[in-house]
Amino acid sequence: MMKKLIVPWIVLLSFLSLSLAIFMQAALAQETNSAAKILKITNPQHSNNIQVGEILTRRIELEIQSPYQLSAETLPMKGARKNGMELHDIDVKTSSGKQAKNYVITLQYQLFAAEFTPVVLQLPAEKFAITGGEKALSVNLPAWQFWFSPLVPKGIGNAKENMQPQLKPTLIDVRAHHLRFWLALSALIIGLTGLIYINADKRWLPFMNGAFATAHRRIKKLPQNQHGEKQALVYMHQAFNQINGANLFVNQLDEFLNHYPAFAQFKTQIEAFFERSNQSLFGDKTQSTAELISNLVMLSRQLRDCERGV
Numbered sequence: 001m002m003k004k005l006i007v008p009w010i011v012l013l014s015f016l017s018l019s020l021a022i023f024m025q026a027a028l029a030q031e032t033n034s035a036a037k038i039l040k041i042t043n044p045q046h047s048n049n050i051q052v053g054e055i056l057t058r059r060i061e062l063e064i065q066s067p068y069q070l071s072a073e074t075l076p077m078k079g080a081r082k083n084g085m086e087l088h089d090i091d092v093k094t095s096s097g098k099q100a101k102n103y104v105i106t107l108q109y110q111l112f113a114a115e116f117t118p119v120v121l122q123l124p125a126e127k128f129a130i131t132g133g134e135k136a137l138s139v140n141l142p143a144w145q146f147w148f149s150p151l152v153p154k155g156i157g158n159a160k161e162n163m164q165p166q167l168k169p170t171l172i173d174v175r176a177h178h179l180r181f182w183l184a185l186s187a188l189i190i191g192l193t194g195l196i197y198i199n200a201d202k203r204w205l206p207f208m209n210g211a212f213a214t215a216h217r218r219i220k221k222l223p224q225n226q227h228g229e230k231q232a233l234v235y236m237h238q239a240f241n242q243i244n245g246a247n248l249f250v251n252q253l254d255e256f257l258n259h260y261p262a263f264a265q266f267k268t269q270i271e272a273f274f275e276r277s278n279q280s281l282f283g284d285k286t287q288s289t290a291e292l293i294s295n296l297v298m299l300s301r302q303l304r305d306c307e308r309g310v
Contacts, residue, residue: 037063039102056146076107
């Protein structure tokens, strides 16, 4: 009678122990899921035709609730090898939120497996420890399988006998490119020469030494005082006289412009210059020295451009 009662009690105690273990494991898993959550796992895009030396990248994104945090001491070591896989590099990026931290763990594996037939290999599973709370937790990154393709099949004979001749690359006709290059270079040189011809004030080229170009260079350097004013007027008169071949007076201006029609568009400004010159030298001035010199700089530049045919 006693034996019949003992057996059911043993069975009942075993059942209760097993139920308690399952409950505690479920509670621990629930705590793990609530404290640390896997947001995303990114594996390599291709899982076939992978060869020796290639680098495969995996990425896992975690969200870990405070006060838990990822344990840096238990991360896999860079350079560790396992089953022909070497951890080439590991990178951890962290961003903080209000109640949680986000971790992005990037793992780069380089393949050094020595296989002579296509075979299925796998990147190793990784376990990330999470600390800082009442209990030590962990998050598992599962293994990832792929097809490995050997560079050389097994049983190959003498490598020299199996070498394939290399073909020379096809030649490309570049004559059209040469023509375009020289045309573009010519256009560049012409454009740069034109810009220098139009804007340069220095005596770099012979055709830049015209009468008004020389006057413009000299007038720009003059001080804005009485001496500078008189010298600027002299430089302008010298330029007109040099082009005219003799002293040019205001009553000869129409004849001068008929002979040099390029300057006719500035007839009003030239007449104003002669009038200001007469006022400055022989009469009462109606314009300040600084304004007069500034106007002469502008007029000499305009006549210089006409002189150059711009």
